[in-house]
Amino acid sequence: MLLKDEVELLRRIPLFAHIEPSRLKLLAFTSERLVFEADEVICRRGDPGDAAYVVLMGSADVLVEQPDGSQVKIATLERDAVVGEIAVLADVPRTATVRAATRFEVLRIAKNDFLQLIRDFPEVAIEVLRTLARRLSWALGELAEARGGSAPPDGRSPPALP
Template identity: 30%
Template sequence: MALDDDIRTLSSVKLFEGFTQEQLRLLAFGTESMHLAANRKLYLEEDEADSAYVVVSGSIILFRESDENRTPLAIVKPGSILGELALIADTRRLTSAAAATDSEVLRLNRKMFHRMLEEYPELAIRLHRHIADELQALIRRIEELAPRFTP
């Protein structure tokens, strides 16, 4: 995939809204393009997470696996990012992920992302705002569901 295509893909990801063309180009330059055949695992639950993945084409299934039993949780489509927390913190994968169909993903490395945050501190402020907004949205969803679980 060409660098311009990677930039276009990254610009569609909500986490990277507001990045300049120069910042997107730097981010794209540091990505690794990966082709996954259908059913190939991308990562496993509890793996150490040092990168995030942007789905370029195809679809990725998130699932939990125990004793040969696979529980599907979600299907992730192009333009989505997986494991964004891994870009900023040491963490482990909360689910497993595999290609549901032949897929293309961009792997974003934490070290490269940290270098970008050091070079462009305004991105760190934007990232903080994004995480806070996502956390608030999660809290609202939990509050909406809470009555269903109260006797």
């Protein structure tokens, strides 16, 4: 894929929509394009949070391990999703495992590049905060429902996590 095509892919993602094309070109150039086949693990819970990933194609499952060792799917990642930013921002290990459900293509943005992007473009930081707030709202709704309360008020499915 050409660099200009990767820039266009990044522009359609809300997180990067307001970034000037020259900066997106640099981001695309410094990022690594990775392809995973179905059932391949992209990252595991506990891995270092060394990068964020932008989903270019395919789908993947976000899995959380249960005390009995089984894994529960808590979300599905699809095109244009950004995943891994929590571990990057909080400087903590991955919070879940991500496994490709289909052929899965991502753009891997190294931690330092992602953090520099946030420093350079406050609107990216605001979009990240909005995404994290939606995830927190969903998680709190799920917790309330699990404890016998009602479903999340907006009825939306969970956004990506790790």
